[in-house]
Amino acid sequence: MGRAPEHERRPRSRLRRRMLAVTVGAAALALVAAGCGGSSGSSGSSSTGGTKTTGGTATLALPPSTTPNYVFPFTSSEFISVTNSDYLALLLYRPLYWFGQGSQPTVNNAISVADPPIFNGNKVTINLKHYMWSNGTPVTAQNVVFWLNMESAVGATDYGAYTGFPNTVVTGIKAVSPTELTMTMNKAYSQTWFLYNELSQITPMPTAWDRTAAGPSHCTTTISDCAAVYAYLDTQSKALSSYVNSPLWSVVDGPWKLSAFNADGHITFVPNKSYSGPVKPSLAAFQEVPFTTDTSEYSVLQSPSGASKIDVGYVPTEDLPAKPANAAVGTNPLASKGYTMNPLPVWGINYYVVNFQSTTGNGPIIKQLYFRQALAYLMNQAAVIAGPLKGYGSITVGPVASAPVTSFLSPKGKQGDPFPYNPTKAKSLLTSHGWNVVAGGQTTCKTPSLCGPGVKAGQPLKFNFPYATGTAWQEAEYTQLQSNAAALGIKLNLQPKPFNQVTALAAGNCVVAKIPCNWDMADWGGGWSFAPDYAPTGETLFKCGAIANSGGYCDTNNDALINSTLTNSSNQALYNWQDYLAPQLPMMWQPNADYAVYEIANNLHGVWPLSPTLTFTPEDWYFVK
Amino acid sequence: MVVFLIRRVVQALVVLLLVTIITFALLRMIPGNVAVAIMGPSVYRDPAAIKLFDTTYGFNKPWYSQYLLWLAHIAQGNLGYSWKLNQSVVSLLAVRLPKTIALVGISTIVALIVAIPIGTIQAVRRNKPADHVFNAFSTIFYAMPAFLLGILLILVFAIKFPILPAEGPQGAGVGVIFTEFNAMILPITSLALVTIALFSRYMRSSVLDNITEDYVRTAKAKGASERRILVRHVLRNSLIPIATLIGLSLPGILSGALITEAVFNYPGTGLLFFQAAQSSDYPVLLGITVIVAVATVVGSLLADIAYAVLDPRVRYVSS
Numbered sequence: 019m020g021r022a023p024e025h026e027r028r029p030r031s032r033l034r035r036r037m038l039a040v041t042v043g044a045a046a047l048a049l050v051a052a053g054c055g056g057s058s059g060s061s062g063s064s065s066t067g068g069t070k071t072t073g074g075t076a077t078l079a080l081p082p083s084t085t086p087n088y089v090f091p092f093t094s095s096e097f098i099s100v101t102n103s104d105y106l107a108l109l110l111y112r113p114l115y116w117f118g119q120g121s122q123p124t125v126n127n128a129i130s131v132a133d134p135p136i137f138n139g140n141k142v143t144i145n146l147k148h149y150m151w152s153n154g155t156p157v158t159a160q161n162v163v164f165w166l167n168m169e170s171a172v173g174a175t176d177y178g179a180y181t182g183f184p185n186t187v188v189t190g191i192k193a194v195s196p197t198e199l200t201m202t203m204n205k206a207y208s209q210t211w212f213l214y215n216e217l218s219q220i221t222p223m224p225t226a227w228d229r230t231a232a233g234p235s236h237c238t239t240t241i242s243d244c245a246a247v248y249a250y251l252d253t254q255s256k257a258l259s260s261y262v263n264s265p266l267w268s269v270v271d272g273p274w275k276l277s278a279f280n281a282d283g284h285i286t287f288v289p290n291k292s293y294s295g296p297v298k299p300s301l302a303a304f305q306e307v308p309f310t311t312d313t314s315e316y317s318v319l320q321s322p323s324g325a326s327k328i329d330v331g332y333v334p335t336e337d338l339p340a341k342p343a344n345a346a347v348g349t350n351p352l353a354s355k356g357y358t359m360n361p362l363p364v365w366g367i368n369y370y371v372v373n374f375q376s377t378t379g380n381g382p383i384i385k386q387l388y389f390r391q392a393l394a395y396l397m398n399q400a401a402v403i404a405g406p407l408k409g410y411g412s413i414t415v416g417p418v419a420s421a422p423v424t425s426f427l428s429p430k431g432k433q434g435d436p437f438p439y440n441p442t443k444a445k446s447l448l449t450s451h452g453w454n455v456v457a458g459g460q461t462t463c464k465t466p467s468l469c470g471p472g473v474k475a476g477q478p479l480k481f482n483f484p485y486a487t488g489t490a491w492q493e494a495e496y497t498q499l500q501s502n503a504a505a506l507g508i509k510l511n512l513q514p515k516p517f518n519q520v521t522a523l524a525a526g527n528c529v530v531a532k533i534p535c536n537w538d539m540a541d542w543g544g545g546w547s548f549a550p551d552y553a554p555t556g557e558t559l560f561k562c563g564a565i566a567n568s569g570g571y572c573d574t575n576n577d578a579l580i581n582s583t584l585t586n587s588s589n590q591a592l593y594n595w596q597d598y599l600a601p602q603l604p605m606m607w608q609p610n611a612d613y614a615v616y617e618i619a620n621n622l623h624g625v626w627p628l629s630p631t632l633t634f635t636p637e638d639w640y641f642v643k
Numbered sequence: 644m645v646v647f648l649i650r651r652v653v654q655a656l657v658v659l660l661l662v663t664i665i666t667f668a669l670l671r672m673i674p675g676n677v678a679v680a681i682m683g684p685s686v687y688r689d690p691a692a693i694k695l696f697d698t699t700y701g702f703n704k705p706w707y708s709q710y711l712l713w714l715a716h717i718a719q720g721n722l723g724y725s726w727k728l729n730q731s732v733v734s735l736l737a738v739r740l741p742k743t744i745a746l747v748g749i750s751t752i753v754a755l756i757v758a759i760p761i762g763t764i765q766a767v768r769r770n771k772p773a774d775h776v777f778n779a780f781s782t783i784f785y786a787m788p789a790f791l792l793g794i795l796l797i798l799v800f801a802i803k804f805p806i807l808p809a810e811g812p813q814g815a816g817v818g819v820i821f822t823e824f825n826a827m828i829l830p831i832t833s834l835a836l837v838t839i840a841l842f843s844r845y846m847r848s849s850v851l852d853n854i855t856e857d858y859v860r861t862a863k864a865k866g867a868s869e870r871r872i873l874v875r876h877v878l879r880n881s882l883i884p885i886a887t888l889i890g891l892s893l894p895g896i897l898s899g900a901l902i903t904e905a906v907f908n909y910p911g912t913g914l915l916f917f918q919a920a921q922s923s924d925y926p927v928l929l930g931i932t933v934i935v936a937v938a939t940v941v942g943s944l945l946a947d948i949a950y951a952v953l954d955p956r957v958r959y960v961s962s
Contacts, residue, residue, distance in 0.1 A: 083918050087729040095692055096726055175692040256729050280815045281730055282738065282910050307813065313794070314908035317809035321801040326810055326826075518923045522679045 068621065068642025075286075075303040076622055076639050079319075079331040080105060081614075082312045085283030089267050090255035091221040092168055092248070097255075098178030103550075104633050105306060107221075109287055110270040112149070112295070114162060114220040115213065117552045118629025121422050123365040124552075125213060129295055129635070131157060131222060131271070135213055140203045142212065146196075149294040151224045153269045157294075159193035161222035164238040166191055168223075171237075171244035176252070179550050181558065183216045209587045214553035224269045227251060273299050273637035283308025287636070300624075300640035319352060319617055329619040333359065335491060338615055341409025347615070348409065357617040358626075363421040364613035365630040366547030367414045367554075369605035370485075370539060371524055375570035377535045380481055382472030384538065384569075388447045389470075390603040394437035395444035396502040402609045406491035410615055414545070414607040416600025418554045418592070421610065422630055426554055428593035436600050437607070445506055453479070461507030479508040481538035484524065486517040491611065492543050510539070517542060527567050540568070545610060549631050555583045556595065560604050571604035651947055655940040662936040663929075667713065670925050671706045677923060678702070700726075717933065723926030727919070732930035735915060740934065741817035743911035747900050750831045751889070754838035759885070761839070762846020763878060766854060777843065785840035793833045793906035800829060811909030830907040834900060838892070845888055849881040856880075883954055890946030893939050 080086075086106035088097035093107070112131050119126040127134055136143040149157035166184050173180040184191065190202035203212070228237050230250040237244040254266055261267050261279040268275065273295055274287035285306040289299035309315035312334035319331045339348030350359040372384045372393075383389055403411040412421035415431045423432065448455050452468025455461045463469040463477045485496055493514075500510045515523075524540035526533065546566070548554050557580050558564050562572035579595035600607075613632060618625045624638040678696040697703040701712055716723065722732035761781075765774045784792070801809035811830050812823035820827055853859065854877055862872045901913030912931060919927035 085728075096696075097729060175695055258730060281728075281734075282815065284814060308908075308910065310905045310908045310910060310914050314810055314906060317797050317801060318908070321797075321805050321809040323805070323808050326808055326813065516921065518921075526679070 068623070070300070070623070071641050071643055072300050073302040074641040075305055076301050076329045076636060076641070077305045077307055077327060078105075078634070078636070079315050079328045080283055080306050080308045081332075082309050082315065085281070085308050086285065086306070087258060087281065088255050089261055090251050092165065092176075092223070092251070093178045094176045094252060095178040100632055106285070108272070108633055109274045109304075109636070110267070110272045110276070111221050111223075112272045113218070113550075114144070114222060115217055116633070117214070117218060117549070118631040118633045118635075121627040121630065122424060123422070123548065123629065123631045124424070125218075129297070135209075135217060137206075137209045137212075140206045142201045142203070142217075143194075144199045144201070144217070146198070146222075147294070148197075149271050150292050151226075151269050151271050152275060152290050152292050153224070153226060154292070155225065156196065157222050157224075157271050158196040159199040160196070160238050161224060162199050162220060163191060163193050164223045164225070164228060165220050167237050167239075167241045168244045168248055169219075171241050172248045176248060179219050181215070181219075181551060183219060187212075187216065206585065208555075208583060208585055208591075211553050211555055211584050211587075215551035215555065218550050218552055222271070224271070226269045227266055273297075273635075274304060277303065289637075293637075295637070297635075297637050299637040301636065304636045304639070319357070320355065322355070328617075329622045330625055331357075331617045332614040333617060335408070335410075338408045338410060345409075350617075352617050356620045358620055359615060359617055360626050360628070361410050361612045361615045362628050362632075363412060363419075363630050364547055364610070364632060365419055365422070365549065365552070366545055366610060367417065367419050368545030368608050368610035369414060370483075370541035370608055371568040371605055372539050372603075373524070373528070373535060373537055373569050374572070375527075375529050375535045376538045378482065378538055379477070380538045382470060383477070383479065386451070386470040386473070387602065388451050390606065391437065391601070392444040392447040392506075393503070393508075394603055394606060395440045395447075396506070396508075397437070397499055397606065397608055398439035398502065399435050399607070399609045401439065402491070402495045402498065406494035407609060407611055410612040411609045412612075414610050416596050416607065417556050417560060417604075418596045419548065419610070425589055426592055428597050430593070430597045431600065435607075437603075439502075441502060441505060448479075448506065456507040457505055459507050460509060480511070481509070482511045482513060483539040483541075484513040484515050484520055484537060485541040486520045486543045487514040488517065489543055492541070495608065496541070524568055525566070527563065527565050527570055529570055530563055530565050530567075539606075541608075545608075547632075552631065554596075555592065556580050556599070557584060560599060567604070569605060571602075573602065573604075576602065576604075647951060648948070651944055655944050658940050659933075659936055663714065663717075663933060664710065666929060666932045666936075667710045668706070670928060671709070677925065713929065722930035722933065725919070725924050725927045727922045727924045728927070732926050735927065736912065736930060736934065738815070739910060739912045739915050742820070742909065743897070743900055743904070743913060745817055745820050746811075746827070746830055746834065746903065746909065746911060747896050749827070750834035751838060751896060753831060753835040754842055755885075755889075757835070758839045758842035759846055759878075759882070762843040763850050763873070763881070765843065765847040766850035767873065769851065774847075781840040781843050783840075784836045785844065787837070789833065789837055789902040790906055792836060793829075793903055796829045796833055797906070809907075811904075811907040813908075830903050830909055833906070834896070834903045838896060841892065842885065842888065846881065846885060849884050850877055853877045853880045883950060886949045887946045890939075890942035890944075893942045894935065897935060897938075 081101065084099070084101040086101050088102045089106055089110070091103070091107040091111045093102060112129070114132050115130045116126045117123060131147060131149050133145045133147060144162070146157060146159060151157060169177055169180070169183065170185055184201070187203050187207065188201050189204050192200050194200055225238065228247060229235050230246045235243045235247045237247040251266065254260070254264065258279065258281045262276045270290050271294070273290055273293040275290045276285070277288040278284070278286040283306065287304040288302070293299070307328070312332065315328070315331055316334050316337055318326045319328055322328065333351070337351065339351060341348045347359050347361060350357065352359070372390060373381070374384050375381060376384060399413045403409060403413065413435045414420065415434060415436060418427050418431055420427060420431060445455055448461065451470070452463060452465030453461050454464040461479045463473050463475055466473055466475045469477070485492070487493065496512055500512055503510050520540055520542040524537060525542055528535040546559055559566050560571065561567065561577050561580055562574070576595070576599055579598055582591045583595050616628065621641050622639055623642055624640050628634070678693040701709050704712070713723070720733065722736070724731050725735060728735060761777050765777050768774050797809050800807045807829050808826040810826065812819040812826040859872055859877060862876055897913055900911060901917055903909070904911040904914040905917070915927060916931045919931070
């Protein structure tokens with residue numbers, strides 16, 4: 019699974035991404051997969067037709083309050099974010115494998131730097147395509163080894179996406195030739211898992227980067243040299259004003275290079291003339307512009323002028339038109355301004371956490387499956403999506419995302435919400451397990467032997483619930499859940515807190531992280547996004563003792579099923595696991611909002627569909643007359 | 644006068660020191676691990692990364708040691724490094740502060756130019772139609788939240804009648820303010836209208852207080868014209884509290900600038916502070932706090948000095 023956050027390094031990358039969405043406020047809306055693909059998900063003026071032109075400058079609005087500020091693609095924990103990777107580094111430096119193909123979060127072989135990996139037992143062979151760096155040297159297997167050596171040397175402490183790769187799974191790496199690389203794994207792994215969650219992290223680095231302040235170094239061949247090289251590159255990446263002309267950062271293999279970089283977020287890219295990929299940029303330039311809030315961005319969208327015009331922007335949640343049932347989008351408020359509206363789901367799931375390790379005395383209650391199921395029946399996902407989300411969201415059905423619909427999702431998962439809103443069932447579960455349900459009052463345990471081990475007679479269903487403030491639809495969701503629970507005598511003591519405080523408290527496994535466990539339920543609002551480990555296999559989120567297993571759910575059967583997904587390439591292993599785990603409720607599933615609802619200028623083609631991995635390929639964009 | 648100045652400067656330094664101590668202590672009392680807030684929860688699995696962060700930024704030391712270290716850095720002009728923005732606080736402020744100063748400075752000057760005559764007219768025409776009209780407008784703008792006023796201005800002048808840009812000047816440096824000055828009109832108007840309402844009400848009260856003073860009656864008895872009495876005597880004395888008010892209003896105006904900057908996509912210091920607070924970016928919070936505290940204390944000091952210059956009684960009483 020992805021790293022999180024925030025936007026937060028999944029928990030690095032995942033959290034980070036979500037944070038982005040939350041903080042910016044532009045994000046947080048999610049679209050059902052069926053409605054996302056191609057032009058069928060569009061509204062307003064048609065964006066088809068016209069004659070393709072070469073040149074022009076397309077302008078993309080950055081998410082609110084975010085600006086790229088770290089160009090080195092071997093991104094440290096401090097700086098890993100959607101903004102730094104998707105809006106900057108990935109445009110300049112191409113990863114070994116690109117994920118995001120149309121509206122699917124799958125590997126895109128066409129624009130990957132390497133051909134599909136060839137697996138043979140515990141050995142994998144990677145053949146590089148003919149890509150060139152902008153300084154005239156080819157992209158070689160040694161450039162890949164350069165990355166792997168650095169990850170071996172400093173990944174554990176300095177690489178934000180670190181999962182233990184390659185050291186924990188790879189026993190041998192060999193550059194057979196300038197274009198061929200082989201890896202020997204400690205056992206045969208699932209090909210999908212190895213490609214989507216391990217090889218997905220690699221970005222070849224040019225030899226020009228293998229240096230320190232003292233001069234050229236040898237990280238490509240000597241791992242012990244890598245720490246110093248990393249320190250030098252990290253320092254250089256903090257010199258924002260040097261990005262454009264830096265002898266390091268100006269060596270690119272992506273379709274774009276920087277022509278202007280302002281630390282306030284105004285960035286201009288121009289085509290890299292030596293780009294080796296299949297689609298060369300048609301635009302003369304691609305600009306990113308910053309915004310303080312989504313409201314200010316929307317003002318510019320509504321009132322474009324010569325100096326302030328946006329070709330790809332987004333609509334704030336509060337300004338979104340409600341989406342009618344069975345429609346892909348609502349009536350586009352900017353159709354008359356020449357824009358087409360498209361919602362973009364994010365490849366991830368959303369949940370609030372229940373703390374199995376709570377020290378408040380409620381841990382024994384939370385460990386009871388019937389209680390979690392009763393609570394799940396009180397979350398009205400459909401109503402939240404139809405109401406506060408105005409239709410731009412998807413139901414979380416388990417540990418694998420339901421939007422967009424992928425082959426990773428089991429047939430059972432495709433059937434929808436496993437716990438549709440049903441207070442009657444919830445009440446029945448409680449009363450049949452020894453609880454004296456007092457509607458509107460305080461439900462207490464009447465028969466401890468039925469309530470469950472560790473639950474005391476008279477113990478109330480009363481829980482503290484810190485949550486991150488700042489996102490209107492989520493606050494409405496919490497209020498609704500609180501009200502639904504109160505109707506069965508369950509008291510949720512909602513505690514609004516800043517995002518950072520909630521993540522610091524509840525986004526990590528409190529026992530493993532050795533931090534206080536004195537909370538019952540929590541929600542930082544971001545859930546989990548699958549990037550840059552794109553296969554939703556669950557080892558970092560749901561296994562016993564995993565740091566991102568925030569609630570401390572632990573089940574040996576679940577662990578065995580997860581292990582099976584890591585070694586078995588068949589999707590059936592993934593189906594078996596998710597079908598087992600979804601009703602176990604290791605986290606409490608809640609709606610996943612779309613990342614954003616985009617407005618795309620009708621005379622700019624090639625933008626849609628954007629990828630649910632949140633990557634951009636502006637080399638595909640072109641203006642029409 | 645010298646003794647008065649020395650005393651006020653010493654007081655100002657003490658206030659500044661207290662502000663830094665209180666702010667530093669409050670920030671350190673915020674719950675949650677700073678390394679986790681910055682790097683995300685998954686960093687828990689890398690204790691070495693947390694340790695590296697704490698060591699790098701001094702979080703492994705007692706808070707008072709951190710404070711003294713920070714104070715020593717400030718003395719050298721080093722306000723720290725923003726973890727979130729990957730820039731030194733000084734370089735951030737070098738870009739953002741001039742923009743805020745320009746916005747606040749121009750809007751304050753505009754407000755004074757408009758508010759002083761309005762307040763004076765209101766006092767002279769007390770309880771007449773002009774007084775009631777201006778009173779109504781100043782009450783409306785004084786009560787109106789800055790963000791609402793900003794949004795209304797955008798709706799009317801950028802969207803409904805698109806004659807002005809919806810956002811402030813974009814681009815690096817404060818020079819862009821002058822090359823795209825039309826983009827400054829709405830932000831300045833937004834901030835100035837609220838300030839005009841404040842200043843004009845004070846000016847009205849001040850003129851009313853002075854207009855009944857003995858020296859006015861004396862001037863009238865000597866045959867001075869109404870205009871001369873108003874301009875040479877009443878207005879000059881009435882401006883004394885306004886001078887004080889400007890200094891004391893600085894934090895309030897900066898707060899208003901925060902909202903105005905957000906609404907008009909004008910990345911200044913106020914917005915930087917708000918974002919830093921959201922992301923636990925302590926160096927930025929502390930850096931801006933110091934700058935604003937210095938500005939406030941210096942503003943207050945200058946107001947006191949101006950007051951002393953304008954009104955000799957202050958010097959005599961102080962000494």
